[in-house]
Amino acid sequence: MxxxxxxxxxxxxxxxxxxxxxxxxxxxxxxxxxxxxxxxxxxxxxxxxxxxxxxxxxxxxxxxxxxxxxxxxxxxxxxxxxxxxxxxxxxxxxxxxxxxxxxxxxxxxxxxxxxxxxxxxxxxxxxxxxxxxxxxxxxxxxxxxxxxxxxxxxxxxxxxxxxxxxxxxxxxxxxxxxxxxxxxxxxxxxxxxxxxxxxxxxxxxxxxxxxxxxxxxxxxxxxxxxxxxxxxxxxxxxxxxxxxxxxxxxxxxxxxxxxxxxxxxxxxxxxxxxxxxxxxxxxxxxxxxxxxxxxxxxxxxxxxxxxxxxxxxxxxxxxxxxxxxxxxxxxxxxxxxxxxxxVSEPAVRERSAGLKWYPANFAGWDTLAEAVREELATMPADTVLIADNFKIGAELGFALGDANIRVLDHPLNRHHGRAPQLQLWDLQLDSRDELQGRPALMVIGANDVKFSALLQRYQAVCARMGELPVSRVVNADRGAQRFILAHLGAAAPAATGDCVLPAVAHIDAPLAGARVDAPFEVSGWAVKDGSGVAEVVITIDGGPVARARYGLPNQWVAERFLRGASRDPAQPRIGFTATIDPATLAPGRRWLGMEIIGADGSVERWAEQPVWIAPSRPASAP
Structure with a gap:
């Protein structure tokens, strides 16, 4: 024995x-x-x-x-x-x-x-x-x-x-x-x-x-x-x-x-x-x-x-x-x-998007790093890379071999006890003046605050940096990890009014994981401070399937959920709706999403959510 x-x-x-x-x-x-x-x-x-x-x-x-x-x-x-x-x-x-x-x-x-x-x-x-x-x-x-x-x-x-x-x-x-x-x-x-x-x-x-x-x-x-x-x-x-x-x-x-x-x-x-x-x-x-x-x-x-x-x-x-x-x-x-x-397998991470056990702290970093490399390649050699919080700064630092990425003040930094260390390393960026006229690429994590606080986070970054132009949206694993990349010019923007912020939006129906077997309505809302939303396009598996009717009133979201903080010029007419016919789609699990086209010309692909398309029923005999 x-x-x-x-x-x-x-x-x-x-x-x-x-x-x-x-x-x-x-x-x-x-x-x-x-x-x-x-x-x-x-x-x-x-x-x-x-x-x-x-x-x-x-x-x-x-x-x-x-x-x-x-x-x-x-x-x-x-x-x-x-x-x-x-x-x-x-x-x-x-x-x-x-x-x-x-x-x-x-x-x-x-x-x-x-x-x-x-x-x-x-x-x-x-x-x-x-x-x-x-x-x-x-x-x-x-x-x-x-x-x-x-x-x-x-x-x-x-x-x-x-x-x-x-x-x-x-x-x-x-x-x-x-x-x-x-x-x-x-x-x-x-x-x-x-x-x-x-x-x-x-x-x-x-x-x-x-x-x-x-x-x-x-x-x-x-x-x-x-x-x-x-x-x-x-x-x-x-x-x-x-x-x-x-x-x-x-x-x-x-x-x-x-x-x-x-x-x-x-x-x-x-x-x-x-x-x-x-x-x-x-x-x-x-x-x-x-x-x-x-x-x-x-x-x-x-x-x-x-x-x-x-x-x-x-x-x-x-x-x-x-x-x-x-x-x-x-x-x-x-x-x-x-x-x-x-979790080590990219395909598994993508399939788990939308589920409660999605491994967010392991996911999306390679995709983000590749996008950041591509953006930096188009920018001046003296460009400063700025991360929204310690997570993004550390993960990009490892992926890019850069231990000196500047990091914005963020609730996560304090929540995890990392804010004092970033300050000691002189890596916390408190204002645009600290860039000393150099251009910057800013990476904002759209999933790193509660959804109800996302608009306020964008506004806080704008107040600190003077602008927040959307240069690229990185959606890893169908948007389960979502990042906003913003190019900041060498010169500080003139004080011409409110920042144009990234869009904040939500699909209210159908719910994630819902089964649909007849023409169904996609409804929700979208706001984009500073410019407003010009158009919302509904997508299935990344491809456009319908143009939504935008501009429906949604007083509750404007006043209660957003707490009146949004400066979208269309408020409270921020709702949208579109009708999708499942008969035009192959049955099975499909990814429902949307593209938000801003009045400033920006195009932002939103995070997708799964829906189940039921097989079409054969027509009954006369």
Whole structure:
């Protein structure tokens, strides 16, 4: 059995590492990865969102292996590949060799841990630092040695350089040691405190950065991003974690924490206390903390503490339950890795346009970069490239190899804690005067604010830059990712009135995904501040099929949805309607869209939405 499980582990490990390499070489950069790449191009000890280690690792990967997706992610794949081996080693040394290979296989297949390293995120190093600290803690319970203290110092230092969340690992680890007699004895040894002091010193760069920058990083991580008010969403922690860990393994991990919290074996008790207390802390935190950004991965250090114990629990389960656990684990792993593999395919991203799970943060960047290259090729050599927000700036920076793209002030920059860093790099563009008479290409993200705030965003950009002419509209994946490219001349525009803004429009009927099987009406509204709309053309699969009747009154949209902010000269006569005969179209899924022709001569293709054309019915016999 031992040899069998060892063989299974080695085969699984090898297969998963190769799978990660294949996916990492094709998966478009997630927006956070792109910003960490940007940080790596501006070396520093710490940044507004994170300590420095993640950016340093990305810079290392690109310096050694060249530019490219895989180069960015290689250090993280290598780090994540070590973690299951550390689980095996700790389990075999402290408990049982057979249980060690079982725990190692569980670590490989657990979706939350098994997919680690596919993206260049701080969680990979955070996991390694956690395992080193857990291993050191177990060693110290048997007696303090220089090797154990050195391992603790290394783990604490790597964790401090990885993420603010490592504070939870430190706090829970100290509590667990204090609850165990041998742990309290270890804390009396000066070698342990020297290790703790070394780990504490690793926080100095982050603390210095915060002192120099009005505690901007600490305020974002600890105050600004959290409501710190009770809300009912905390119960979802159990459901989300059961999905991300798989239900049966989740139950096994919780069982290990509960059954071994008072175990006579110090190592088992320490791991059970660390894992159980971390999970409990994150569960309680869920009732008062941030629910807008992804947080499902936060409890990973707790699972790492419990994984060395889970092999013992699974060995005690009946065979049918163990088989069910492995099946659900395999399905969960395939589901998560399959998602990354699917997102890597452009055709899949396009087919998912209009769906709730459309991977917006992975999508559209190659299409945008190509369009930007083409536009820049037609402009003067001294043209300044301006991005609407940090996402666009970082993604274009990576695609174009330019780490100094100017970025406008944007709610997203503040929402994700990146605004202070952009200001420190002197990359935030606050006014047109800063261009010093140089021409510019401005890239605006039409999907980066709520649709109800899009017009206000255009107006804010116009107020800052003086104009917002639409030079090109880039619709990636049928417009699921949509960007406005605007050429700004070298001279500031004369103050002749309101800006001509990009159009804002909506198809009210039919709804996205609707089935149509008879002549149907397309209705909606469109506004274009500064010039007005001259014509709306309805399209199917990108081709024109009807000219809409434009100029119908729509008082509700003008006054309630747009809040009277639009300066379209046709208000409130901004509605349109057109009739489409499905008999002229092939049945199946079709993409309904529109072209908005402005009175200024601009043509803007709007985002498309799917409709289902039913097969035509044969005429009944007379």
């Amino acid at each position: 031992r040899m069998q499980m060892r063989t299974v582990f080695v085969v699984l490990w090898s297969t998963i590492v190769l799978l990660k390499l294949a996916i990492a070489a094709r998966l478009p950069l997630f927006v956070d990865e792109a910003f960490y790449w940007l940080e790596g191009q501006h070396p520093s000890w710490a940044y507004s969102d994170l300590p420095g280690l993640t950016a340093w690792l990305i810079r290392l990967g690109t310096e050694v292996f060249g530019d490219g997706l895989l180069a960015v992610r290689l250090p993280f794949i290598a780090i994540s590949a070590l973690v299951p081996w550390l689980v095996v080693r700790l389990t075999a040394r402290e408990f049982d060799t057979e249980a060690a290979w079982i725990s190692g296989c569980a670590a490989l297949l657990m979706p939350l841990l098994g997919s680690l390293g596919v993206m260049a995120l701080p969680d990979a190093m955070l996991a390694l630092a956690t395992m080193l600290c857990l291993d050191a803690g177990v060693r110290l319970l048997r007696g303090v040695t220089y090797g154990g203290a050195l391992l603790l110092a290394l783990g604490l230092s790597l964790g401090a350089l990885s993420h603010y969340r490592f504070i939870a690992v430190i706090g829970v680890g100290m509590v667990a040691l204090l609850l165990i007699a041998n742990g309290r004895e270890a804390l009396r040894d000066p070698r342990v405190w020297i290790a703790i002091a070394a780990g504490a010193a690793a926080w100095i760069p982050l603390l210095v950065w915060n002192v120099d920058n009005a505690e901007a990083g600490l305020r974002f991580q600890m105050v600004d991003r959290h409501p710190w008010a009770l809300h009912a969403d905390g119960w979802q922690f159990l459901v989300i974690q059961a999905v991300m860990v798989t239900p049966l393994l989740f139950a096994a991990l919780l069982s290990a924490a509960w059954r071994l919290r008072r175990a006579p074996d110090d190592a088992a008790r320490f791991l059970a206390l660390c894992g159980g207390l971390l999970l409990l802390a994150f569960f309680v935190l869920g009732f008062v903390a941030d629910t807008e950004r992804a947080s499902f991965h936060w409890p990973l250090p707790g699972y790492l503490a419990l994984l060395p114990l889970v092999g013992l629990v699974l060995m005690s389960w009946p065979r049918w339950l163990r088989v069910a656990t492995w099946i659900t684990l395999a399905l969960g792993f395939v589901g998560v890795v399959g998602y990354y593999a699917a």
